[in-house]
Amino acid sequence: MLDQRGTGRSTPISSRVVRDGATVRAELAGPLAGLDASAQAEWLRHLRADEIVNDAERVREALGARQWTVLGQSFGGFTTLHYLSTHPESLAGALVTGGLSAVQHPVDDIYAATWQVMIAKSEDFYRRFPGDRDRVRELTALCAEGRISLPNGDLVSPERFRTIGHRLGMQSGAEAVHYLLGLDHTSSGFAHDLAGALPFEARNPLYAVLHESSYADGVATRWSAERTMPDRVREDVTLLGGEHIHRSVFAEDAGLRPFADVADLLAEVEWNQLYFPERLAQAEVPVAAAVYHADAYVPVGFSLETAALLPDCRTWVTSEYEHNGLRMDTAVLDHLIGLLKGRRWL
Numbered sequence: 001m002l003d004q005r006g007t008g009r010s011t012p013i014s015s016r017v018v019r020d021g022a023t024v025r026a027e028l029a030g031p032l033a034g035l036d037a038s039a040q041a042e043w044l045r046h047l048r049a050d051e052i053v054n055d056a057e058r059v060r061e062a063l064g065a066r067q068w069t070v071l072g073q074s075f076g077g078f079t080t081l082h083y084l085s086t087h088p089e090s091l092a093g094a095l096v097t098g099g100l101s102a103v104q105h106p107v108d109d110i111y112a113a114t115w116q117v118m119i120a121k122s123e124d125f126y127r128r129f130p131g132d133r134d135r136v137r138e139l140t141a142l143c144a145e146g147r148i149s150l151p152n153g154d155l156v157s158p159e160r161f162r163t164i165g166h167r168l169g170m171q172s173g174a175e176a177v178h179y180l181l182g183l184d185h186t187s188s189g190f191a192h193d194l195a196g197a198l199p200f201e202a203r204n205p206l207y208a209v210l211h212e213s214s215y216a217d218g219v220a221t222r223w224s225a226e227r228t229m230p231d232r233v234r235e236d237v238t239l240l241g242g243e244h245i246h247r248s249v250f251a252e253d254a255g256l257r258p259f260a261d262v263a264d265l266l267a268e269v270e271w272n273q274l275y276f277p278e279r280l281a282q283a284e285v286p287v288a289a290a291v292y293h294a295d296a297y298v299p300v301g302f303s304l305e306t307a308a309l310l311p312d313c314r315t316w317v318t319s320e321y322e323h324n325g326l327r328m329d330t331a332v333l334d335h336l337i338g339l340l341k342g343r344r345w346l
Helices: 037-044 049-063 075-086 107-128 132-144 158-169 173-182 188-197 205-209 231-235 257-267 300-309 330-340
Strands: 014-020 023-029 068-073 091-097 287-292 313-318
Touching: 023 257, 037 257, 049 068, 049 075, 068 075, 075 091, 091 330, 107 132, 107 158, 107 173, 107 231, 107 300, 132 158, 132 173, 158 173, 158 188, 173 188, 205 257, 287 300, 287 330, 300 313, 313 330
Parallel strands: 068 091, 091 287, 287 313
Antiparallel strands: 014 023
16 A cells, blocks of 8 residues: 555645644644745645656565556546556556546536536435435525534535535445434534535645646646536535535635645646546556446546546446445455456356
8 A cells, every 4th residue: 555645654745733822723734834835836746646656666666576456546546547658567457446537528527527426416315315405404504604613613614514415425425414414513523523524624635735636637727626516506505515625615624724825826737647548548458447337526427438548448337336335345346356357247
């Protein structure tokens, strides 16, 4: 298991809380501390899939392996696609779960597609739990009045509250959201569970700061998720969001606040190209990929297009699992290993 750049034990990017008497503030820690926003952006530009693949190549060489088989979940699948684009000779095979990203599609098209998936997931959720629609309206109104807060004191805006829909893209996520909505919103249990349900927070700042760049294949993102929000979603507060980051989260979350300036700079970066169709078409590497039919983060249509580019991609399209299927059931990995070895079954 590789701790990707900026995470775990690989020089993590983080912020820390500083207390000065009654004053509490957050500041950058680690390698970004003391750098201005421009220097921070330059540092963070080196934490994408291309540099992670370069690191993986150094690890492979250090281990003395001529080839190896890689497993990529979600963003790990995006990284695997870059690996296939640049160093296919190093790969004996590749396993991908929920990570066949769009190739040569504008980032706006990807976010527009994921909004449509989230509309469908929201409606499915309310069919299962019809009483929760009014509860979401009630809580959203309380957010607008500044009456919903997290254990650290941060107020939750309606925009941020909408991101609890992120859980609907996960196995057992609908049940988790339903349970959260059933709690007394004045209780500590609700505050703590709400904090745990919000996807973009200071525990993993890179997820917020670099999330949109993972879909940027040679373009700038310019807060794509926010710009592509459909009018229907803007007008109906009960339609929940997924991995749709909104710019204001960097003002709302105390731990993310130190990243606000660099996040704005990175939104304007013209990112380098990650995927090269002509190279993928020549990558004679067996690939086994789980494609989740209702994936909230990696639209199935784009995944199948990408699979068709690869000479030997054995896809398993399933509605049995959500995006986190790999973590929920060992059968997912077993099935893919079987596909990679040529064993095919229903």
